[in-house]
Amino acid sequence: MSKPKVAFICVHNSCRSQIAEALGKYLASDVFESYSAGTEVKPQINQDAVRLMKQIYGIDMERTQRSKLLEEIPPVDIVVTMGCNVQCPFLPCMHREDWGLDDPTGKSDVDFERTIKAIRSKIENLRERIADNKL
Numbered sequence: 861m862s863k864p865k866v867a868f869i870c871v872h873n874s875c876r877s878q879i880a881e882a883l884g885k886y887l888a889s890d891v892f893e894s895y896s897a898g899t900e901v902k903p904q905i906n907q908d909a910v911r912l913m914k915q916i917y918g919i920d921m922e923r924t925q926r927s928k929l930l931e932e933i934p935p936v937d938i939v940v941t942m943g944c945n946v947q948c949p950f951l952p953c954m955h956r957e958d959w960g961l962d963d964p965t966g967k968s969d970v971d972f973e974r975t976i977k978a979i980r981s982k983i984e985n986l987r988e989r990i991a992d993n994k995l
Contacts, residue, residue: 864937864990865893867951873898873927875906876942876961879979882919887980888987895936901927906965912972938995940986955995 868880877896884894905921913919930951939953943960959982964971989995 863892864954865895865934866938866940866986867933867936867953868894868896868940868942869898869930869951870896870942871898872900872902873929874902874904875909875963875965876975876979878905878921878925878927879909879913879976880940880942880983881925882913882921883917883976883980883983884986885924886917886919887983888990891987891991892938895928895933896925897928897930897933899930901929903927908964908969908972909976912969912976916973916976938986938990940982 866884868877868884870877873896877898881894881896884892888894905925905927910921913921936951937954939951939956941956941958943958943962959979961975961978962971964975
């Protein structure tokens with residue numbers, strides 16, 4: 861059986877969803893495929909997120925990722941919304957959850973690091989639930 865496809869969705873697909881895609885690939889690629897997208901795009905991924913992901917994990921998100929629209933990703937099995945406090949568009953899927961994460965854009969490195977740590981924890985939890993067939 862193929863691995864489930866997980867889409868991390870946020871309006872601009874420039875910060876939290878990009879971090880989740882990168883950490884999903886880094887921590888859980890053996891269990892699921894990671895994608896991210898939004899209803900709008902930004903010309904570049906949030907530069908604070910890029911810098912801190914390089915610093916903490918050695919991941920260069922700009923090398924392998926870009927801001928994408930929902931139509932640019934394949935059909936997915938699981939949708940994770942980041943907590944944008946707006947009505948996210950409907951994407952057909954088997955499972956949907958919202959992570960309720962505050963957007964660190966424009967905030968301090970401490971806020972970004974807190975968000976990155978929260979995303980890592982949620983990715984690890986999602987990986988475990990998928991591996992144990994507990995979704």
